[in-house]
Amino acid sequence: MRAAAFYTSGGPEVLQVVEVDTPEAGPGEVRVRVQVAGVQPYDSAVRSGWTPPGQNLHVPQIVGNDFAGVVDQVGAGITSVHTGDEVIGWAMLASCAEYVVVPAAHLVAKPAGMPWPQAGTLSASAQTAHTALEDLKVGAGDTLLVHAAAGGVGTIAVQLAQVAGATVIGTASPANQEYVRSLGATPTTYGDGLTGRILALAPRGIDVALDAAGGEALDISLDLVANRERIGALVDLDRAEELGVLPVRSRRSAERLQAIVDTYRAGKLTLTVSEIYPLEQIGEAHHRVDTGHSRGKIAVRVQAAPTAGR
Numbered sequence: 001m002r003a004a005a006f007y008t009s010g011g012p013e014v015l016q017v018v019e020v021d022t023p024e025a026g027p028g029e030v031r032v033r034v035q036v037a038g039v040q041p042y043d044s045a046v047r048s049g050w051t052p053p054g055q056n057l058h059v060p061q062i063v064g065n066d067f068a069g070v071v072d073q074v075g076a077g078i079t080s081v082h083t084g085d086e087v088i089g090w091a092m093l094a095s096c097a098e099y100v101v102v103p104a105a106h107l108v109a110k111p112a113g114m115p116w117p118q119a120g121t122l123s124a125s126a127q128t129a130h131t132a133l134e135d136l137k138v139g140a141g142d143t144l145l146v147h148a149a150a151g152g153v154g155t156i157a158v159q160l161a162q163v164a165g166a167t168v169i170g171t172a173s174p175a176n177q178e179y180v181r182s183l184g185a186t187p188t189t190y191g192d193g194l195t196g197r198i199l200a201l202a203p204r205g206i207d208v209a210l211d212a213a214g215g216e217a218l219d220i221s222l223d224l225v226a227n228r229e230r231i232g233a234l235v236d237l238d239r240a241e242e243l244g245v246l247p248v249r250s251r252r253s254a255e256r257l258q259a260i261v262d263t264y265r266a267g268k269l270t271l272t273v274s275e276i277y278p279l280e281q282i283g284e285a286h287h288r289v290d291t292g293h294s295r296g297k298i299a300v301r302v303q304a305a306p307t308a309g310r
């Protein structure tokens with residue numbers, strides 16, 4: 001099969017489309033013919049030379065954490081999905097490929113009306129946002145500050161928080177102010193004077209903050225939120241631990257992903273895919289994420305032909 005992978009770490013240019021053996025589904029596993037995969041900062045970090053704790057990297061190392069596609073092969077003991085089912089799922093450093101093999105527990109059904117790009121980029125960032133709001137106990141009556149509201153995680157966090165009954169203020173560049181407003185949050189720009197702008201928007205104060213940006217965002221959150229257990233950090237996790245704020249590490253599960261899909265089906269979640277690249281342009285897709293200024297999600301269209309005989 002064809003897959004987006006790298007042999008040596010470096011910039012987006014190290015990525016190439018390689019031919020590797022098509023994986024086979026073992027007992028309890030499912031093979032999916034991938035239609036669309038997503039790109040995350042995590043992929044960029046690994047490609048740049050970072051080895052995630054507990055991960056063994058291989059050469060060529062495939063990239064990609066989330067995907068949507070069509071079930072192509074079902075391993076022994078699986079009754080929950082069948083060949084031909086349209087599914088959404090996740091896999092660590094494996095999904096940007098024509099086929100991916102995952103445990104059945106890493107899949108949920110794709111709603112018929114959900115477009116492939118939205119489905120293929122849903123399960124990583126959205127589960128991070130969902131985890132963060134759960135850890136921060138965001139609920140009715142809260143005023144939540146989301147740093148980096150226009151990004152992959154921020155876009156979902158802003159919306160799920162409102163579903164939970166919170167009021168949301170989100171930071172973004174001038175170019176993304178209207179976008180953040182369209183998600184139902186009150187936007188403001190980051191940079192000099194941010195604390196004052198936020199206090200002007202929320203005279204009664206900020207109850208809870210989620211830092212998806214890093215840098216000054218954590219310091220500003222400390223100025224604004226008295227209870228450090230209600231400040232969540234997705235970036236600079238070591239510093240977060242030193243400061244006694246909550247380091248947020250995504251926890252993925254089919255139940256969590258299903259809850260997000262259900263929110264989408266209820267019409268309460270807009271999924272933004274700002275750019276879609278063909279597999280051959282995987283380097284350009286990573287470059288876009290590396291800028292740190294992509295809006296919503298960046299998708300990679302894979303679309304292999306069905307395997308013979310299916």
Ligand SMILES: NC(=O)c1ccc[n+]([C@@H]2O[C@H](COP(=O)([O-])OP(=O)(O)OC[C@H]3O[C@@H](n4cnc5c(N)ncnc54)[C@H](OP(=O)(O)O)[C@@H]3O)[C@@H](O)[C@H]2O)c1
Pocket residue numbers: 040041042125128147148149150151152153154171172173174175176190212213215217233234235248249250289292293294295296297
């Ligand atoms: N701990 C975990 O489990 C976990 C999981 C997922 C992600 N993460 C981390 O969380 C961060 C966000 O991930 P993501 O997927 O949402 O990234 P992303 O999709 O690449 O989003 C980046 C966003 O950041 C905004 N931004 C850039 N500089 C900013 C600043 N100084 N203040 C506020 N916003 C700023 C950009 O908006 P503008 O263009 O408007 O500037 C852009 O929309 C990344 O660092 C990622 O590694 C951690």
